[in-house]
Amino acid sequence: MFLELFGGVACLDFANTMDGRATAHPEELLHSYADLSAWSAYAGLIDAGTAARLAARGNEADLRDAVALREAIFEVFAAIGRKRAAPATALGVVQAHYAQAMTVAQLVPGDEYEWRFTGDDPGRASWPVAVSAVRLLAGGPLDRVKVCAAEAGCIGLFLDTSKNRSRRWCTMDGCGMDAKIQRQASRRQAARRT
Numbered sequence: 001m002f003l004e005l006f007g008g009v010a011c012l013d014f015a016n017t018m019d020g021r022a023t024a025h026p027e028e029l030l031h032s033y034a035d036l037s038a039w040s041a042y043a044g045l046i047d048a049g050t051a052a053r054l055a056a057r058g059n060e061a062d063l064r065d066a067v068a069l070r071e072a073i074f075e076v077f078a079a080i081g082r083k084r085a086a087p088a089t090a091l092g093v094v095q096a097h098y099a100q101a102m103t104v105a106q107l108v109p110g111d112e113y114e115w116r117f118t119g120d121d122p123g124r125a126s127w128p129v130a131v132s133a134v135r136l137l138a139g140g141p142l143d144r145v146k147v148c149a150a151e152a153g154c155i156g157l158f159l160d161t162s163k164n165r166s167r168r169w170c171t172m173d174g175c176g177m178d179a180k181i182q183r184q185a186s187r188r189q190a191a192r193r194t
């Protein structure tokens with residue numbers, strides 16, 4: 001099944017569907033278009049009925065298209081999380097997906113006005129992600145975008161909404177726990193040496 005949504009915003013959660021990117025065993029969570037539409041429902045971007053209809057229509061090319069968006073989003077926000085400029089090529093890919101989404105989006109009232117998508121175009125599973133990415137890029141808070149600090153190379157992306165901006169790990173019971181165990185082990189080793 002899918003990971004806990006620790007990104008804090010749809011675009012970063014989507015980037016994290018390639019898990020453990022810099023570890024010895026990166027794990028692809030989207031193997032088919034059906035996986036993509038199921039993830040989109042899991043993330044609350046479409047409802048379950050829409051996910052099922054899209055899964056019946058989406059194909060390998062649609063999956064590749066969404067994965068290209070995901071990889072561009074990862075490149076852009078990993079750079080931002082490391083206080084570097086986002087690569088222009090990746091930004092261009094995000095922009096192109098956003099532009100495509102805007103050709104079919106409807107602006108509708110809610111608590112705030114929002115972009116809504118209807119119909120059964122397979123792009124619908126990932127259009128909200130492109131909207132989320134552009135919203136974060138244009139509206140921030142970019143200084144809260146972080147890369148998981150786990151030494152094993154998780155490099156999961158998340159929005160640090162903690163009050164003092166001190167969050168370092170994707171999840172406290174995942175990478176946060178690993179780091180804690182490592183710290184305790186090295187303290188014990190140090191204690192034995194003295």
Ligand SMILES: [Zn+2]
Pocket residue numbers: 148149150154155156169170171174175
């Ligand atoms: Zn992590």
